[in-house]
Amino acid sequence: LAIAYPVLFIFFVRKIFNEAKADRTIELEEELPATIDNIIRIFSKYSDVKTVIYETSLIATGPIKKELDQLTRQMNTRSPEKVLEEFSEKHNSVWLNNFGFTLLGYLEDSSKDETIRNLRHLRQILDRENTSKKKAISERKPSLMINYALAAIGVIGAFGNILFNPQAFDFFFHSYLGLFCFTAGFGFVLGTIYMNIKMMKIEK
Numbered sequence: 001l002a003i004a005y006p007v008l009f010i011f012f013v014r015k016i017f018n019e020a021k022a023d024r025t026i027e028l029e030e031e032l033p034a035t036i037d038n039i040i041r042i043f044s045k046y047s048d049v050k051t052v053i054y055e056t057s058l059i060a061t062g063p064i065k066k067e068l069d070q071l072t073r074q075m076n077t078r079s080p081e082k083v084l085e086e087f088s089e090k091h092n093s094v095w096l097n098n099f100g101f102t103l104l105g106y107l108e109d110s111s112k113d114e115t116i117r118n119l120r121h122l123r124q125i126l127d128r129e130n131t132s133k134k135k136a137i138s139e140r141k142p143s144l145m146i147n148y149a150l151a152a153i154g155v156i157g158a159f160g161n162i163l164f165n166p167q168a169f170d171f172f173f174h175s176y177l178g179l180f181c182f183t184a185g186f187g188f189v190l191g192t193i194y195m196n197i198k199m200m201k202i203e204k
Contacts, residue, residue, distance in 0.1 A: 049080055
């Protein structure tokens with residue numbers, strides 16, 4: 001138990017921290033509508049996809065700027081068609097896939113007007129989807145805050161009982177049933193934190 005408890009604790013804490021990390025794909029999807037707006041605006045000045053992506057990367061921010069910079073560098077040495085095809089297949093996101101294939105279609109047989117219409121349509125659908133997900137998360141917040149409050153009260157109450165009640169200390173740390181109850185209670189607290197974090201994140 002002296003070995004198992006610290007190992008399990010570290011495992012669950014790492015799992016919680018990993019879950020709390022921002023999902024890069026989600027971040028790209030959130031920034032894509034504004035990026036599409038910039039691309040459409042720049043398309044009115046240029047017709048070359050490489051130039052459009054380069055100019056868009058100059059005004060982009062966040063993770064999507066890095067993606068656009070990478071696309072620009074790759075297009076300097078490789079076929080833009082191949083670069084966009086790889087981009088479209090790289091991400092596990094129907095929105096990023098559609099974005100890449102829409103630009104790829106422009107290089108193949110779509111007109112500029114048709115490409116702009118498709119990009120605008122994609123932007124509208126994705127924007128509604130992002131708004132819907134954020135609204136769903138905001139509606140969950142009150143119940144999640146209650147869960148956090150109950151978990152905090154439980155932890156404070158448990159440790160207060162252990163520290164100031166000798167009988168509780170003996171039960172929890174000098175008996176197998178007490179150790180089981182302590183472990184189970186602590187596990188439920190970590191589980192509550194993990195599920196709350198998971199429910200606060202926007203899913204792909």
